[in-house]
Amino acid sequence: MNFSLLFFLLNLPYWVCLLHPETKKNAGNNYRNSIFCFSFFSFLSMLQLSEMVMAIVVVVLLATTKGVKSRKAREDLDYFEYCAMSCRAHSASLAEFGGVGDGSTSNTKAFQAAINHLSQYQSDGGAQLFVPPGKWLTGSFNLTSHFTLYLHKDAVLLASQESEWPVIEPLPSYGRGRDTDGGRFISLIFGTNLTDVVVTGDNGTIDGQGELWWQKFKKGELKYTRPYLIEIMYSENIQISNLTLINSPSWNVHPVYSSNVLVQGITILAPVTSPNTDGINPDSCTNTKIEDCYIVSGDDCIAVKSGWDQYGIAFGMPTKQLVIRRLTCISPFSAVIALGSEMSGGIQDVRAENILAIDSESGVRIKTAVGRGGFVKDIYVRGVTMKTMKWAFWMTGNYGSHADNGYDPNALPVIQNINYHDMVAENVTMAAKLEGIPGDPFTGICISNVTITLAKKAKKLPWNCTDVAGISSGVVPQACGLLVDQGPSNVAACNFPEESLPIDNVQVQVCSYRRKHL
Template identity: 75%
Template sequence: MMIKAIQLLVAVFGVLNLNGIECRKSRILNSFEYTAINCRVHSASIVDFGGVGDGKTDNTKAFQKAVNHLRQYASDGGAQLFVPAGKWLTGSFNLTSHFTLYLQRDALLLASQDVKTWPVVSPLPSYGHGRDAAGGRYISLIFGTNLTDVVITGANGTIDGQGVLWWQQFHKKKLKYTRPYLIEIMHSDKIQISNLTFVNSPSWNVHPVYSSNIIIQGITILAPVTSPNTDGINPDSCTNTRIEDTYIVSGDDCIAVKSGWDEYGIRYGMPTKHLIIRKLTCTSPYSAAIALGSEMSGGIQDVRAQDITAIHTESGVRIKTAIGRGGYVKNVYVKGMNLHTMKWVFWITGNYGSHADTHYDPKALPEIEGINFRDVVAENVTMAGRMQGISGDTFTGICISNVTIGMAKKGKKYPWGCEDVKGISSGVVPRPCNLLVDQGEGIVGMCDIPADSSAIDAMELKKCSYIG
């Protein structure tokens, strides 16, 4: 009924013009406020472009027509596209600069399940290889490249990847290309993704790559815990990213920090740096709350995570790397983790396989340095920590302070395992291995997050409004 009422008003007030749809602020179909990195002068609804929210009609052309039309306002205050309540079936569509996509409460984007309608694009240059197959990859549901000032937000509207079909094809090894993600933004600056729910992604959910100045805030990501590779958020070769107030249940790492794969990532040489993660709640029984790698060949530097809650998750923070990766993970600071029912609290892996191909350089050794954890409470833990470096490539500068770990009744007899690592500890229970040298109690500031502010924290949101 709401959709019909909107369509009637569109007809009455002459909003729809097949030769050129006008965005008149004086016509009030709906109005509301929201926060965004930038506000827009022009507004339109997907209904204006022939969109039908019945869950059956294919709206791919409507979405792309809307974006293409609104592109003209990029230099005139930008434009916002409103998606009202309804079920909006769509295939992949591209975004434009100085643009906001807004999903109203009870708006549901449904990803098309017709695999033939998904365009195929080349592998990322820093990967050189698809994740599921050697060839290309299906483009993401919502995609953008070489953009500036993009906002994808809503009143907790939902994007449903309808991933069961893709998961089945993956398990049967019938995929010719890598599965699509729900959102991928490439080579772009000033990105906001907020106040939305993502469910049942075919693979990764949110993937900013080769981009900068990114805010991901107030989102919920849900997938069956057995679904393959449904990572929550994957900042990949990005600079200045802030992820906060997120709730994730997934079949893979809740947040996976990446920067390219083996020789391709080394050659591309674009690190992920200046990343902030705050107020994350995660459940993933077979993966980590926060993973660094395994594709980290371009480097990962200056990661600050705080106020992390993980329940029934395989590990709290995991670093995944291997011979042939090259690159580095350094200056990582994690403060304030509350963990319940874990296999490992701390897990560093220097033998993580899964190479892009056989051409990686066996002399390309990763540098792992300056990994800091403090103020951690965990209970029902099988093993406190497994710290495994690489022979001849010791992982150094590991610091663990003020940590209390309650072991499970069937926990390991020896709660710590360490090899080829070097670091210090203070106030850790149970006492860590000798390679993490005990510094005694009460050392102020040990392993703490640096006090200097990050540039992304200076990026404030404005109060914006939509007037239909």
């Protein structure tokens, strides 16, 4: 079969989706359309494609799907529709506050003036700020409650350099910056103690222009920890959706100390050699959903966190009730989904399914160490397709990097009830590297219905297990002896919870923007 015919057949289900009567019927309900279309990710992942072809198909599908789910056919800049958790009664454009989208004029003051002005409508139906087509250079700006920031598809936020990034205190659950002792540069888009905030668009772009920051990090020239692109703290009812984030100085999306968080339809792109450009890092958050995201990263695509050593233990705020669905990840030097290593406040009840991993170091990784304390438990992962991996599964009990010398060497992490089910992996160097902590084993590990095809130059021993305990069933190649084989009759072990989490009951609605001069 030639490539053209193959590509046509691959895209045929997607076009059937777009032309389906139900899709036409619900043309105004973009959210349902997007879910209907994204269901074909599983179709793509089952095909025996090379990694390059798979990546191309996924990128094309994501790009076209975003156009369907967040735009009405009308291209009028004075009126359009989009989907959000909350709609707004008042509207304004950045251009009304002196914004200039020429790529060189600073818009930091324009953004903050617009948001400060719109904050007066918090108790009057809220407000939305529209960023029109253009290249909008800006430093950091702060969000407000009952507020929507919307980026047009041809809008690009360009992050300015160091002079426009204020320095703030380190996170209390970390005790210091991640790059240096002391403070940290504030994120490009920042908010704290907020309620009901939406950062969305029609696949508009946020460009962190991170090359300068990466070079400073590599050369040891940073005075403070690098900024993130989006960070929202101590907040609730947060939506971040339908955007493309590129070249972040460090982490891309960082909800922290927050609840009811929806991250949806995000594309994140960074050079695979860029340092610490994690995709999405839910940190000490409750009730979070991440779905329909495509990430190419120099670090973990998703890193679940909850504080660092004694600071995280003292702060005591776990990440729990986290859903991850329909994620595509390329991360040659790190994990698709990482739990830790900063997990000292605890991580519990994480559910991940329908994951496609391409050319990544490991599929699911648990990272911890003596001195971390905390726990990682009740983890459920199913429906994962992996292509070209170093490890399918990786657990590390000796992950170093302490905040300082004040950590408690008697603070041992608890790792238990870890469940992996229904997975297929191809071209894998080593099936698993599971290393617990001597005297503090990782327990309750369950792996079932997993088929791993090893690479031609694979390790002689496909499984390396120490200080772990659990069961396995229907695993090829057969799991290590510490994961006791239950036989084919128990292949349904490692069951995924059937009850939904509260975040799944959060509904989005069709909202509209109508330009009004305020």
